Amino acid sequence: MLGIGPICALAGALVAADSAPPRRLLVFTVSAGFEHDVVRRPAEPAAGVAPEEAGLSLVERALLELGREAHFEAVPTRDPSEFDREKLARYDAVLFFTTGELPLSPEQRAALLDGVARGKGFVGVHPATDTFYAWPEYGALVGAYFDGHPWHEKVRVRVEDRTHPATRYLDATFDLVDEIYQFRAPYDRSRLHVLLSLDPTAVDLARPGVHRTDKDFALAWTRQEGQGRVFYTALGHRPEVWSDPRFRAHLRGGIEWALRMDREPVRLAPEDEAYRTFARENRGDPARGYELFRRESGPMCIRCHAVLGEGAAVGPDLSRLGREHTREQILEQVLAPSAEIEDGYRATIFELRDGTLFTGRIQSETKERISIWGVDGKTREIAPGDVSGRRESPVSLMPEGLARTLTPAEFADLAAWLETLKGS
Numbered sequence: 001m002l003g004i005g006p007i008c009a010l011a012g013a014l015v016a017a018d019s020a021p022p023r024r025l026l027v028f029t030v031s032a033g034f035e036h037d038v039v040r041r042p043a044e045p046a047a048g049v050a051p052e053e054a055g056l057s058l059v060e061r062a063l064l065e066l067g068r069e070a071h072f073e074a075v076p077t078r079d080p081s082e083f084d085r086e087k088l089a090r091y092d093a094v095l096f097f098t099t100g101e102l103p104l105s106p107e108q109r110a111a112l113l114d115g116v117a118r119g120k121g122f123v124g125v126h127p128a129t130d131t132f133y134a135w136p137e138y139g140a141l142v143g144a145y146f147d148g149h150p151w152h153e154k155v156r157v158r159v160e161d162r163t164h165p166a167t168r169y170l171d172a173t174f175d176l177v178d179e180i181y182q183f184r185a186p187y188d189r190s191r192l193h194v195l196l197s198l199d200p201t202a203v204d205l206a207r208p209g210v211h212r213t214d215k216d217f218a219l220a221w222t223r224q225e226g227q228g229r230v231f232y233t234a235l236g237h238r239p240e241v242w243s244d245p246r247f248r249a250h251l252r253g254g255i256e257w258a259l260r261m262d263r264e265p266v267r268l269a270p271e272d273e274a275y276r277t278f279a280r281e282n283r284g285d286p287a288r289g290y291e292l293f294r295r296e297s298g299p300m301c302i303r304c305h306a307v308l309g310e311g312a313a314v315g316p317d318l319s320r321l322g323r324e325h326t327r328e329q330i331l332e333q334v335l336a337p338s339a340e341i342e343d344g345y346r347a348t349i350f351e352l353r354d355g356t357l358f359t360g361r362i363q364s365e366t367k368e369r370i371s372i373w374g375v376d377g378k379t380r381e382i383a384p385g386d387v388s389g390r391r392e393s394p395v396s397l398m399p400e401g402l403a404r405t406l407t408p409a410e411f412a413d414l415a416a417w418l419e420t421l422k423g424s
Contacts, residue, residue: 023259026091032100083108093121096128117226121258124232144187150209151180156199165253165262169328179237196220278408289417314373320423337396347393
């Protein structure tokens, strides 16, 4: 049912063909104070990790992966010389997962502030507000200073703006286990655009260490610094949070916004918007959704997609879909399959010498034959000599409007089952 589109690929159907170099994100993870487990580099190369990433921390590896998905280049470093003005000019944004008084010279600090003011992005994650207390201009840049973490437990997070790229794929509220910060000056809600906040009705406000009396516990925000964009999220303490699809969607959206890679929200047809609204309000039955996926009539998802070895390989394997993507992303991808198309699953339009057109995904190609998967899930072979022209298709092999062949209740059931796919 999910077309040749992925939920995790670059934005826009034609971006892959763009020859412009990717945006570059400098990832700085120096801990001059407390070192979090997620940025501690292993003493021995991590097992099961690509050799070039084996010596990196979890945060650095996660950002490299997000960069591959979103087509920006994440550059991990702990070398302060990257903040020399000439070197810093090579990056479009800087990300801090840092603590304490970092070893940046006055000239390097000035280069960072000037770069952001002139249009460079700045991304702060979790302890970035526990950084540079002796440099007030930095506190003004990030928007607040850390003032303790009273809660390290399951909390309820409220999404205050569901239209921003960093929150577009989140539910209105969600529960999460993480270390929860509170903030002090220069924190001022009126000077920030708050995206996420703690639901104060779901925690103990009388707990020792709770300093704020106004119940204003922002957890993510954006702000403008001159011409630059600043995004901060307080989440990201616990290792499992970095593999949580909600946090990944939140962080990726914030980074893309800071890099000015954010795209307009997908505009659904009114009928499809009604399906999304129904599925948001009705979680559906996963068991019925599984039967819809594997049925042999009507829209047959199993004809193009595999799950744990069952199905075909025309489209992406969906076995880990619910582990890697939020429910909102799943709903959008089914309803708008051409909005994002995963590298390797893009279709090609072949014009044959007899005037006919054939669209499919190339399975293999030699001098003697081209094997193509068609939308019907079947393989067709074409002789290269019979081809008069070919071009990349800007749309998914999954037809637009296919979800409307289901009832709204069936669509909710299918989404419920897709959300359960966490891999083997």
